[in-house]
Amino acid sequence: MRLRTLAAATLACALAGCATGYHSTSNPLLGWTGGYWDRKGPGSTIKVGFAGxxxxxPEKVGIYLLYRSAEVTQREGGTHFVLYSSLYDAVADVRSTERKVSSTFGKPATHAYIWVVPEGERDAIPAAAILERYAAEVKGAEAAPATGKETSR
Known part of the structure; x- marks a missing residue:
């Protein structure tokens, strides 16, 4: 009986650690489990996605998409971006704050088109605020901003 309990606990811990982490799909060791990707176009939009x-x-996949969108915005030299659910919405300039996540065979995935814009743009999302808000959840506790002053001895 004790062996079964130990085996069940070990299996539960192993499965809990199997969720897709935040990494690129181009990573040869981890990419087969999913991850983020992005590519330019069409036009000045950038298609960003995450598959798990x-x-x-699914909620975590949506957060990862938003986080990657903020990283791509900063990589492109911008500070803010707008989000489009589809290419059709991008062409029609129907901006979104929602991250729609679909599931195929129980594997959640999402993508969006982003457009890097200046700060004053309508519905602009500040990249730095997204990176700060979700750093601990995406990158782990060590990436979280300091919450207080250190005391000296």
Missing amino acids: NGFIK
């Missing part, structure tokens, strides 16, 4: 395996929650 069956062990990640």
